Amino acid sequence: MIMKGAKKILFLDRDGVINNGNAYYTYTIADFHINKDVIEGLQLVQQHGFECIVITNQSGVAKGVYTLHDVERVHQHMISLFAQHGITILAIYVCPHHPDIEDCECRKPKSGLFKQALAEYDIDISKSYMIGDSERDIIAAKRVGIQGIKINKNESILPYCKHIIIHE
Numbered sequence: 001m002i003m004k005g006a007k008k009i010l011f012l013d014r015d016g017v018i019n020n021g022n023a024y025y026t027y028t029i030a031d032f033h034i035n036k037d038v039i040e041g042l043q044l045v046q047q048h049g050f051e052c053i054v055i056t057n058q059s060g061v062a063k064g065v066y067t068l069h070d071v072e073r074v075h076q077h078m079i080s081l082f083a084q085h086g087i088t089i090l091a092i093y094v095c096p097h098h099p100d101i102e103d104c105e106c107r108k109p110k111s112g113l114f115k116q117a118l119a120e121y122d123i124d125i126s127k128s129y130m131i132g133d134s135e136r137d138i139i140a141a142k143r144v145g146i147q148g149i150k151i152n153k154n155e156s157i158l159p160y161c162k163h164i165i166i167h168e
């Protein structure tokens with residue numbers, strides 16, 4: 001049963017979708033570059049009643065390449081950049097683990113972070129989508145019944161955002 005008032009969510013992977021994902025890890029503000037059309041795409045979906053949640057694997061934390069504090073600082077920067085364009089991010093979920101160091105239930109393609117989002121917010125999964133540039137993003141979303149949209153790394157999300165609002 002679809003609950004009245006349930007949120008339509010556009011879930012987004014971070015690296016390679018929101019920001020340039022060419023570097024193996026992105027953990028400084030200097031290296032964080034928003035991809036073309038992301039602002040326009042997110043403005044569009046928000047105007048059509050979608051809210052945005054970011055779900056990101058950051059195994060560099062487990063590997064000691066950077067810290068959760070670095071991740072948080074990049075995310076505060078991302079949030080303020082978006083805010084300048086009227087875009088609000090409802091939540092950001094981070095998996096800091098790597099199976100070589102420590103197994104977890106949250107690293108995509110596992111769906112732990114999606115389950116957490118579904119537990120914390122009233123989400124209409126039938127009207128929600130996940131845009132990711134990796135097959136594991138799509139697998140994780142499908143495990144909880146959310147439709148995945150696979151893009152190429154750093155591909156414009158705008159055509160997919162237009163598709164989403166037309167088909168919702």
Ligand SMILES: [Mg+2]
Binds near residue numbers: 013017021132133
């Ligand atoms: Mg990615």
Ligand SMILES: [Zn+2]
Binds near residue numbers: 095
């Ligand atoms: Zn994890």
